[in-house]
Amino acid sequence: MERLVIVGGNRLEGELRVSGAKNAVLPLIAATLLTRKPCVLEGVPDLRDVAVMMEVASFLGAEVKKEGESLYIHPAGAASREILPPLMRRLRASNLVMGPLLGRWHYFKVAYPGGCAIGSRPMDLHLKGFVAMGASIVEKQGFIEAKASRLRGADILLDFPSVGATENIMMAAVLAEGVTLIRNAAREPEIVDLQNFLNKLGARIQGAGQDVIRIEGVKELTGASHRVIPDRIEAGTYLAAVAGTKGKVFLRGARYDHMAAVIAKLREMGARVEEDPAGIRLEAEGRLKAVDCRTLPYPGFPTDMQPQIMALMTTAKGTSILCESIFENRFRHAAELKRMGADVKIEGKIAVINGVSKLSGAVVEATDLRAGAALVVAGLMAEGVTYVEGVHHLDRGYERMESKFQSLGAQLTREREG
Missing domain, CATH: 3.65.10.10 (Enolpyruvate transferase domain)
Structure with a gap:
């Protein structure tokens, strides 16, 4: 020690x-899993949380390489939809892969995440959003498993403006059919940064930084380069x-x-x-x-x-x-x-x-x-x-x-x- x-x-x-902002980089890495094309994130800090999130993306099958402040991610070969406890427990933000996995493959099975012991941070708002879009959720033996034949846009009201829930629902909605509205959305700058990156990939999102975010689903995304706030x-x-x-x-x-x-x-x-x-x-x-x-x-x-x-x-x-x-x-x-x-x-x-x-x-x-x-x-x-x-x-x-x-x-x- x-x-x-x-x-x-x-x-x-x-x-x-x-x-570069840690709390912006982590959802951006997760968001790259929504596309099959190469992505480049610039201004990525050298942090332990970032390294763990890179491990998560790599475990899921993406090619991940960091050179200085540049992070190269090619998620085309991503195949796994399941993350085991040893990896999830090292980082609370590892739960941000749920939205991309559900959006792109309509399935995930992940262990409950870890993180700092600063208080209760329940997952219910994330999961309620997924259910509203057509997913079925099973929680047992320390795992969360979600399935959906397809995701449809929904009108979702968050009980609390949770940053993680807002980000996860945004990412799940990008490839869903129709329009999703997130009401009482978190307004943090990191939410705006995620919107800007997703829109570079070809998503259609408006309203980040405000109370209501509107996501119009698209069929597929491309690659992009983006500098972290x-x-x-x-x-x-x-x-x-x-x-x-x-x-x-x-x-x-x-x-x-x-x-x-x-x-x-x-x-x-x-x-x-x-x-x-x-x-x-x-x-x-x-x-x-x-x-x-x-x-x-x-x-x-x-x-x-x-x-x-x-x-x-x-x-x-x-x-x-x-x-x-x-x-x-x-x-x-x-x-x-x-x-x-x-x-x-x-x-x-x-x-x-x-x-x-x-x-x-x-x-x-x-x-x-x-x-x-x-x-x-x-x-x-x-x-x-x-x-x-x-x-x-x-x-x-x-x-x-x-x-x-x-x-x-x-x-x-x-x-x-x-």
């Missing part, structure tokens, strides 16, 4: 280039770290329009954030101010940035109230922040954070991807040395985190535990 060693207290300053959560994490160390940064490639809620909170805390045609600039001086924050579906404040904003709240002047309305088990990082001297009280979905003058280095453990990011942010803010264990979680979603922070002046290295 490896851990990060952080000597805190350094002001971060410099320029970073934002990597920048990772707004990675960008938000670096903005938080720089703000917490009273620093200054330019994030090249970051999309201001994808990050309005995060930027609004950083400004409310006292940081100066400016839009630039090529990215985002942030500068912070002095102690940040306490704020209240509630996670919501996009365009609200993202749950994937909740741990990082909590890290900033720990030393902000005053008392902050943080409400986690998406996942019920996403405050596990609070106990680790308390090891560093934070004053955090948890009551159900509410965290009350009384800002302290400083954090102190400690040995802490990352329990999931974004919790790990929060502990890195806190370690960079703290006095003394912080050891972040469970660094494998960070490798799932942050490309070259150590070198990027080092380029900003952070004292951060990776070492083997023990």
Whole structure:
């Protein structure tokens, strides 16, 4: 096992280039299974989750090759429709192959997926959408099996704007007969990116980024090249770290329009954030101010940035109230922040954070991807040395985190535990 060693207290300053979005790449890889033609994805980050999704596509019979930031996928020979537990349990987003498999072959059998233990993420919305389009579903012995003689367009209302369900239903509907409407659809930028890629393949989709998405089924798709959007959560994490160390940064490639809620909170805390045609600039001086924050579906404040904003709240002047309305088990990082001297009280979905003058280095453990990011942010803010264990979680979603922070002046290295 490896851990990060952080000597805190350094002001971060410099320029970073934002990597391609993990949460956009994973559904794009799944979407290539809908066609028989070669596809190229550009700007693909080197992440553990991406590597697992490549394995999933390869297991299903696609030819997959990554050269630098370019990912080449030729799914013509894809044959398998079944994925066994060892592979599915390594990645929650592996469930995104269900829509393409059902759309192209009208059948799949997959094990329940794994992922971070941040709360309940049921599959019922995905499956209800498939059933509405004509599939029959059987769940038993840890597997989900779906069959359909053919898929027909349907009018589908999601009980909650689930990102995964929206993506899966979109992909299943692309080759279905007739028109599918997804109401109360998720509106995340990654949904728009998926629509843009599918339309390049020959799909007919409108409305991504809005409440209702309309998909008119087509008979077949072709190949295409596509550049992945920048990772707004990675960008938000670096903005938080720089703000917490009273620093200054330019994030090249970051999309201001994808990050309005995060930027609004950083400004409310006292940081100066400016839009630039090529990215985002942030500068912070002095102690940040306490704020209240509630996670919501996009365009609200993202749950994937909740741990990082909590890290900033720990030393902000005053008392902050943080409400986690998406996942019920996403405050596990609070106990680790308390090891560093934070004053955090948890009551159900509410965290009350009384800002302290400083954090102190400690040995802490990352329990999931974004919790790990929060502990890195806190370690960079703290006095003394912080050891972040469970660094494998960070490798799932942050490309070259150590070198990027080092380029900003952070004292951060990776070492083997023990």
